[in-house]
Amino acid sequence: QQQVKQSPQSLIVQKGGISIINCAYENTAFDYFPWYQQFPGKGPALLIAIRPDVSEKKEGRFTISFNKSAKQFSLHIMDSQPGDSATYFCAASMQNTGNQFYFGTGTSLTVIP
């Protein structure tokens, strides 16, 4: 059973628009939720992460919104740029039970100039 479900699978956004990627999880023991960004030919790189004691975290144009009761979290990219075109993965983990991260299936984002 997939622990983290991610949608959409692909997303096309105009330059300057808002990109929104959603993830949902079942295990309420998860307490760390990172987002990774992957460019072609590169490994995933940590973009932004949140813990469930806050409902929102913002870093520059990237914001994570977290809804603990709904067991959902989302990534918002404001003023999307062509350089943001990449694959985005959400993930979840439990800090004190080892190194296991559960990843979503990824969202391929294309920002059109």
Place this chain on the structure above:
Amino acid sequence: ETGVTQTPRHLVMGMTNKKSLKCEQHLGHNAMYWYKQSAKKPLELMFVYNFKEQTENNSVPSRFSPECPNSSHLFLHLHTLQPEDSALYLCASSQDPRGGATDTQYFGPGTRLTVL
């Protein structure tokens, strides 16, 4: 070299070949990982090493054999692979979470493996 490096970047092998993937981290981390990345699938954790000791083996077939000689190097030995093993193999490293350190995993660029 900085971060996490992987060699080779591309590998084509027959089903009867034996090959090895290499990963090296220059971050002073104590945990290293092998992941398999296939199209439209979640990243699959294969193996975890903490302080050179294997702590996770997620039901990976024995045709994949990891080796961690020290906390900076990680190998994945491959033999008698199947075409469905073709994928991007990613190495990652992190501080040991058991020590309360950051959970961030730093990934290498991966090895694109094709099994004919």
